[in-house]
Amino acid sequence: MMVAAIAWRNIRANKKRSIVTVALISLTTALLVYSSAFMDGSHNKMIQAAVEIYPGYLQITQRDFRDNPSYDNLILDTGALHRLVEKTAGVAAHGARFETFVLYAAREKAVGAMLTGIEPEPEKLLSRLHSSLVKGRYLTKDDTNALYMGVELAKRLKVDVGDTLSFIGNGADYSFAADRVEVVGLFKTGLFDFDGGATFLNKPYFDQMMASTDLATHYVVLPRQPAAVEELAAGLRQQLSRDYRAESWRQTMGGLVEAMEVDSIFGYITLGIIFIVIFFVIMIYTLLTVFSRIREIGILRAIGTTPGQVLAMLLGESMILSLLSVCLGGLIGGALAYYFYLNPMEFPSYEEQFKQYGLAVTSMPCAFEPLTILRDMAIMFLLSLLSGLYPIVKVNRYQPVEAMHHV
Amino acid sequence: MRLFMVIMLLFLLPPQAGAAITAAEIIKKVEDNLNGETARLAIAMTVKTSRTQRTVRLESFSIGTDKSFIRIAYPKKDEGITFLKVDKQMWQYVPRIEKIIKIPASMMQQSWMGSDFSNDDLIKESSISKDYDANLLGEDGSGFSLELIPHPEAPVVWGKIIMGVSRSSFLPTEVDYFDEEGVLVRTLYYREVQRFAGRLYPSLWVMEPKTPDKAGHQTIVRVEAAEFDQPIDPEYFTKRALKRFSK
Amino acid sequence: MFRSTGSGLLVARIAWASLLRRRTRTVLVVLMIAMSLWGLLFMQGLYEGMYEQMIDNAIRSGSGHLTIYAKGYRLEPDIKKLITNIEEVARFLAKDQRVASVVSRINQEALAATANYSRNAKVLGVELGAEQKHGRLADYLRQGELAFGPKARGAVVGSGLAKKLKISLGHKLVLSAQATDNEVSAIALKVRGIIKTNNLAIDDGAVFIDQAKAAEFLGIGAGVTQVCVILHSEEEMVPLQQALRQKFTDLEVFRWDELYPALMQSRVMMEGFSYVTYLLVFAVAALGIFGVILVSILERIREFGIMLAIGTEFALIRKIVLFESFIIGFLGYLSGSLLGGLTLNYFRVHGLDLTAFSEGLDAFGLDAIMYSIIKPDYFVTAFLAVLLATILSVIFPLRVLKKARPIEAITKL
Structure with missing residues (x-):
C-alpha cells in the first residue's frame, strides 16, 4: 500500500512524463483494440456473407x-x-x-x-x-x-x-x-x-x-x-x-477460411511493426524519466531504502500508469469498435474487387467482442510493463553515490 | 441383299491358310452389318441405376451414320420429344415447351436421356475403321477377338477397344472400352441376334459402366423392330421435322 | 569561410560527444528507428511483391499490358468476331519502340474430355515461341515441357484443369468445341506440359494448343481473337492505347486495369495502406526522438547558457542540436535500411513459403511462395521519413531552448 501511495505521488509529480506515457500507451491500446476488432469484424462479415448468401x-x-x-x-x-x-x-x-x-x-x-x-x-x-x-x-x-x-x-x-x-x-x-x-x-x-x-x-x-x-x-x-x-x-x-x-x-468453405487467416496474419505483421516502434518509445520515455530522477533515487538509497523497495516503487509507477492507459485505451478502442459495430464502414469503391473474389460485401462492421478487447488490453499492459523494465532495472544497478552524482 | 451375298460367299469359300481374313476386313464387315444404307428401328431403352429403373420407347430413322432422327413414343410424359442429328450438330425439340434447342458443345459429354451413352456417342460417327487401327488378337471356332488402337490424332477418348466378333454373323458380341491406363471403363454387349427383314442384327444391347462411381448402372437397349435399306423420306433430316414429326 | 568550416567540424564533434555521453538513449533511439524501418521495409517489399506478382501473372499469362479484340468481342465472345487485319496490326506494333512483345491468340470455349471425366475448358491457340518470349511461360511450367511436339498434337494444360480431369503428362485429351460453321469439332491432344500461373482463368481452364492447329480445328481461315501487347514501360500504356484506337477503328483496345479492375484496386489499396502505416510508425518514432532531444536539451540548458555567455551564437547551438538528431536519424536509417534491405533480399531470392495456406491463397490467385521486391524508392521514402521525423522532433525543443533564456539558467540551480 505504501509503495502504491508513493508511486502515485511520483506519477503526479512527473506530470509531463505521465501524460506522454498515458497518451502513448492508451492510443496504442486503442489502435490495437480497434484494429483487431476491425479485422475480426470484416473477416467475420466476409465469411458470414459468403456462408449466408447461399451455402x-x-x-x-x-x-x-x-x-x-x-x-x-x-x-x-x-x-x-x-x-x-x-x-x-x-x-x-x-x-x-x-x-x-x-x-x-x-x-x-x-x-x-x-x-x-x-x-x-x-x-x-x-x-x-x-x-x-x-x-x-x-x-x-x-x-x-x-x-x-x-x-x-x-x-x-x-x-x-x-x-x-x-x-x-x-x-x-x-x-x-x-x-x-x-x-x-x-x-x-x-x-x-x-x-x-x-x-x-x-x-x-x-x-x-x-x-x-x-x-x-x-x-x-x-x-x-x-x-x-x-x-x-x-x-x-x-x-x-x-x-x-x-x-x-x-x-x-475451407479456402475462404484460410484466405481470411492469411489476411489476419498480414494484419498482425503490420500491427507488430507499429508495436515495435511504440515499445521503443515507451522504453525511451521510461528511461528519460527514470534517469531524470536518478539523483532522487540516489538519495532514497542513501537514506536506507533498499534496491528492492526502489524497484517496487518504480515498477508500481509503471504498473499504475500502464493500467490506467490500458483501461483508457481499451475504453476508447472499445467505443470506436462498438460505434463501427453499429455503423459499419462503407467501401463502395471496392465493391468490384470484393465481388471478383466472391465476397459480396460493401460495408465492414467491427466485431465487438469484450473478451478480445480484454485480450488486447492484457497484451498492451504486458508490453508496456516490459518496455519499462530495462531502464528501471538499469537505474537500480547504480550505487547510491554514483547515482547522486549522475548528470 | 448385297450383304447376304457376301455372307453366303464366306460360307462357300473354305477358310484357307493363305486367305486368312484381316482385322481390317472384319471391321469393315461389322460396320456394314451394323449400319445399313438406311435404318429404321423401334427400340425400348431401359436405364438402370442402383436406385431407379426407367424404360423409354423410341423410333429412330437414319441414313448412314451422318443423319438420324429420333422420336420418343413412351412414356406419356416424354412422348413427342424429338432429336435430330445432322453431321456434327444436334437439336432437340420438346413439345411441352414448344422449343427447339441446339445441344451446345459443353453438353456433349452429358449422358443422353440418363443412359450410359453420351450425346457424344450419338453425334460422333463412331467410325471404327476411320479412327482405329485393328489387330487380330486371336480367333477360335466361334469368332475373333480384335484390338482397336485409336490413331494418335483421332478425337476419341478411349485408350483402346477390345471387340469380340462372331464368326457366323460378323456382328460384334462384346466391346470393351479402356482408358489410357488400360483400365476398363465400360463394356457394350450385343446379344440375341435375330433376323430383321432378312438381315441379321443384334436385338439386345447392354451398356455397362465398369468404374466404381457408376456401380449399379446399366443401359439395356432392345430392338423391337428394324427395317434396313428402305428409302426414308429426306424430310426427316431437316429442322422442320423436329416439330412436324413430333406428333 | 574559415569560421564556417571550423564551426562545422566543431559542431560535429560536440554533437557526437554529447551523443556518446548519453549512450543508452542514443542506442535506444537508433535501435527504434532501425527496427521500425526494418519492419516497414519488410512489409512494403513483401506486400508489393505479392501484388506485383499477381498483376504480373495476369499480364504475362492473360491480357498483356494491352489487349486488342475485334469490335464487340469482349461483351459477347464469338469466334466469328476476328481480328482479320492481324498483319497490319503486327506491322504497326513491330515498328513502335515502346512495344516489348506481341502475341496473338485464338480463344474458344470448349469441352475437354478423357475416358472418365469431362470439364469445360478454354482453348488458347498460341504461337509457343512468341508466347515464351512474351510471358516467360517456362517459369510457370510445373511438369513436362513447353512444346506441342510433332505435328502439333501436344497441349499445355492449366494445373487446375489437369487436376479436375485427373490427367498428367502423356495423357490423351479430347477437345470439342463449336467451330465457325456451328458444327461441333473435336481433336485429340497429348498433354505435354502442365502450367500453374496463379491466374485462375488460365489455371482452371486453359488448354494451350498450336495456333495453326486451333485455326484448323475451329475452321478459322485467317485472323485471331486476341492480340496481347507487353510494353517496356507501363507508363506508355495509355498513349499507345490511344494511338491504336485511332489507327484501328474497327478494333477494341483495353488496358490490363480495364480488364482486371480488381487487380488495379488491390494495388491502389495496398499503396494507401503502406503509406498510412508509414505515417503512423513515423509519427510515433518522431515522438520518441522528440522526447530524447527535448530532455537532452533541458539537461544541458546550463551548458548552452555558458556557451552563449562566452559569445557563441545561438545558430551554432541550433546546429549542434540539429546535428545530433541528424546523426541519430542517419545511424538509424543506415542500420534499418541495411537490415531491411538484407531481409528483403533474402525473401526476394528465397521467398516466403506459405504453402500451409495454399488453398486460401489459391482462392485469391496468390502464389503460395511469396517473393518480395526491392525498389530504390523504398529507401528514398524511408530516408525522407526519417529526415522529416528528426527535423520535426527538433523544432519544438529548440523553441523551448530559446524561450528558456539559457544565460539566465546559469544562475539557476
Missing part, C-alpha cells in the same frame, strides 16, 4: 456427393432427415435443396444454369435469397411454375419479371424434365457468378417435374447459435447413418 452454416449431403455430385449420390429420404433434424436441439431452421443443371432456351441459343428446388419458407432463414429480392416477389410454398432468378442471368437471357422461359433438364429418374416457367422475381446477392447462373423453384412443384419427391442434393441446417455449429455438426454426425455427412462451413 449455409451446416450442410448434410450424401457421403460421396461432394466428391462426385451426381444423381447416384442423393439424399434419399428427406422426410426421415427432416424428422431427425427437427428433434435435434439448437436448430433454428432447416430445409432440403435439390440442385440440378438445366438448359434454358433463349431464342435458339441454349444457356446453361443451375436450377434448384427449395422450400421457400425455411429457405428464408437458411440463405439470403429472400432478402436479396430486387424485383417482383419471392417464392411461396404453393407456387407452381414460378421462377426466382438472378438478375445477371435475366440480363443474359433478356427476360424480366412476368416473362416466360423454357428449360430442359434431367429428372432424378433420368427422365426428361422440361417446362415453361414464369419469372416472378429477380434477386441480386452481389456475387456475380451466383446472380448470373442460379435459378430457383418451389420444391413440391420442382419434384413433380424432376421426379425428386423425398430426394435432395443438400439438406441445409441453420444453428440457433452460429458459433455452436461445430457441436451441432458433431451431434448430427452421430445420429446420421454412415451414408450421410454433416459438415460445417469451415469444411465446405
Whole structure:
C-alpha cells in the first residue's frame, strides 16, 4: 500500500512524463483494440456473407456427393432427415435443396444454369435469397411454375419479371424434365457468378417435374447459435447413418477460411511493426524519466531504502500508469469498435474487387467482442510493463553515490 | 441383299491358310452389318441405376451414320420429344415447351436421356475403321477377338477397344472400352441376334459402366423392330421435322 | 569561410560527444528507428511483391499490358468476331519502340474430355515461341515441357484443369468445341506440359494448343481473337492505347486495369495502406526522438547558457542540436535500411513459403511462395521519413531552448 501511495505521488509529480506515457500507451491500446476488432469484424462479415448468401452454416449431403455430385449420390429420404433434424436441439431452421443443371432456351441459343428446388419458407432463414429480392416477389410454398432468378442471368437471357422461359433438364429418374416457367422475381446477392447462373423453384412443384419427391442434393441446417455449429455438426454426425455427412462451413468453405487467416496474419505483421516502434518509445520515455530522477533515487538509497523497495516503487509507477492507459485505451478502442459495430464502414469503391473474389460485401462492421478487447488490453499492459523494465532495472544497478552524482 | 451375298460367299469359300481374313476386313464387315444404307428401328431403352429403373420407347430413322432422327413414343410424359442429328450438330425439340434447342458443345459429354451413352456417342460417327487401327488378337471356332488402337490424332477418348466378333454373323458380341491406363471403363454387349427383314442384327444391347462411381448402372437397349435399306423420306433430316414429326 | 568550416567540424564533434555521453538513449533511439524501418521495409517489399506478382501473372499469362479484340468481342465472345487485319496490326506494333512483345491468340470455349471425366475448358491457340518470349511461360511450367511436339498434337494444360480431369503428362485429351460453321469439332491432344500461373482463368481452364492447329480445328481461315501487347514501360500504356484506337477503328483496345479492375484496386489499396502505416510508425518514432532531444536539451540548458555567455551564437547551438538528431536519424536509417534491405533480399531470392495456406491463397490467385521486391524508392521514402521525423522532433525543443533564456539558467540551480 505504501509503495502504491508513493508511486502515485511520483506519477503526479512527473506530470509531463505521465501524460506522454498515458497518451502513448492508451492510443496504442486503442489502435490495437480497434484494429483487431476491425479485422475480426470484416473477416467475420466476409465469411458470414459468403456462408449466408447461399451455402449455409451446416450442410448434410450424401457421403460421396461432394466428391462426385451426381444423381447416384442423393439424399434419399428427406422426410426421415427432416424428422431427425427437427428433434435435434439448437436448430433454428432447416430445409432440403435439390440442385440440378438445366438448359434454358433463349431464342435458339441454349444457356446453361443451375436450377434448384427449395422450400421457400425455411429457405428464408437458411440463405439470403429472400432478402436479396430486387424485383417482383419471392417464392411461396404453393407456387407452381414460378421462377426466382438472378438478375445477371435475366440480363443474359433478356427476360424480366412476368416473362416466360423454357428449360430442359434431367429428372432424378433420368427422365426428361422440361417446362415453361414464369419469372416472378429477380434477386441480386452481389456475387456475380451466383446472380448470373442460379435459378430457383418451389420444391413440391420442382419434384413433380424432376421426379425428386423425398430426394435432395443438400439438406441445409441453420444453428440457433452460429458459433455452436461445430457441436451441432458433431451431434448430427452421430445420429446420421454412415451414408450421410454433416459438415460445417469451415469444411465446405475451407479456402475462404484460410484466405481470411492469411489476411489476419498480414494484419498482425503490420500491427507488430507499429508495436515495435511504440515499445521503443515507451522504453525511451521510461528511461528519460527514470534517469531524470536518478539523483532522487540516489538519495532514497542513501537514506536506507533498499534496491528492492526502489524497484517496487518504480515498477508500481509503471504498473499504475500502464493500467490506467490500458483501461483508457481499451475504453476508447472499445467505443470506436462498438460505434463501427453499429455503423459499419462503407467501401463502395471496392465493391468490384470484393465481388471478383466472391465476397459480396460493401460495408465492414467491427466485431465487438469484450473478451478480445480484454485480450488486447492484457497484451498492451504486458508490453508496456516490459518496455519499462530495462531502464528501471538499469537505474537500480547504480550505487547510491554514483547515482547522486549522475548528470 | 448385297450383304447376304457376301455372307453366303464366306460360307462357300473354305477358310484357307493363305486367305486368312484381316482385322481390317472384319471391321469393315461389322460396320456394314451394323449400319445399313438406311435404318429404321423401334427400340425400348431401359436405364438402370442402383436406385431407379426407367424404360423409354423410341423410333429412330437414319441414313448412314451422318443423319438420324429420333422420336420418343413412351412414356406419356416424354412422348413427342424429338432429336435430330445432322453431321456434327444436334437439336432437340420438346413439345411441352414448344422449343427447339441446339445441344451446345459443353453438353456433349452429358449422358443422353440418363443412359450410359453420351450425346457424344450419338453425334460422333463412331467410325471404327476411320479412327482405329485393328489387330487380330486371336480367333477360335466361334469368332475373333480384335484390338482397336485409336490413331494418335483421332478425337476419341478411349485408350483402346477390345471387340469380340462372331464368326457366323460378323456382328460384334462384346466391346470393351479402356482408358489410357488400360483400365476398363465400360463394356457394350450385343446379344440375341435375330433376323430383321432378312438381315441379321443384334436385338439386345447392354451398356455397362465398369468404374466404381457408376456401380449399379446399366443401359439395356432392345430392338423391337428394324427395317434396313428402305428409302426414308429426306424430310426427316431437316429442322422442320423436329416439330412436324413430333406428333 | 574559415569560421564556417571550423564551426562545422566543431559542431560535429560536440554533437557526437554529447551523443556518446548519453549512450543508452542514443542506442535506444537508433535501435527504434532501425527496427521500425526494418519492419516497414519488410512489409512494403513483401506486400508489393505479392501484388506485383499477381498483376504480373495476369499480364504475362492473360491480357498483356494491352489487349486488342475485334469490335464487340469482349461483351459477347464469338469466334466469328476476328481480328482479320492481324498483319497490319503486327506491322504497326513491330515498328513502335515502346512495344516489348506481341502475341496473338485464338480463344474458344470448349469441352475437354478423357475416358472418365469431362470439364469445360478454354482453348488458347498460341504461337509457343512468341508466347515464351512474351510471358516467360517456362517459369510457370510445373511438369513436362513447353512444346506441342510433332505435328502439333501436344497441349499445355492449366494445373487446375489437369487436376479436375485427373490427367498428367502423356495423357490423351479430347477437345470439342463449336467451330465457325456451328458444327461441333473435336481433336485429340497429348498433354505435354502442365502450367500453374496463379491466374485462375488460365489455371482452371486453359488448354494451350498450336495456333495453326486451333485455326484448323475451329475452321478459322485467317485472323485471331486476341492480340496481347507487353510494353517496356507501363507508363506508355495509355498513349499507345490511344494511338491504336485511332489507327484501328474497327478494333477494341483495353488496358490490363480495364480488364482486371480488381487487380488495379488491390494495388491502389495496398499503396494507401503502406503509406498510412508509414505515417503512423513515423509519427510515433518522431515522438520518441522528440522526447530524447527535448530532455537532452533541458539537461544541458546550463551548458548552452555558458556557451552563449562566452559569445557563441545561438545558430551554432541550433546546429549542434540539429546535428545530433541528424546523426541519430542517419545511424538509424543506415542500420534499418541495411537490415531491411538484407531481409528483403533474402525473401526476394528465397521467398516466403506459405504453402500451409495454399488453398486460401489459391482462392485469391496468390502464389503460395511469396517473393518480395526491392525498389530504390523504398529507401528514398524511408530516408525522407526519417529526415522529416528528426527535423520535426527538433523544432519544438529548440523553441523551448530559446524561450528558456539559457544565460539566465546559469544562475539557476
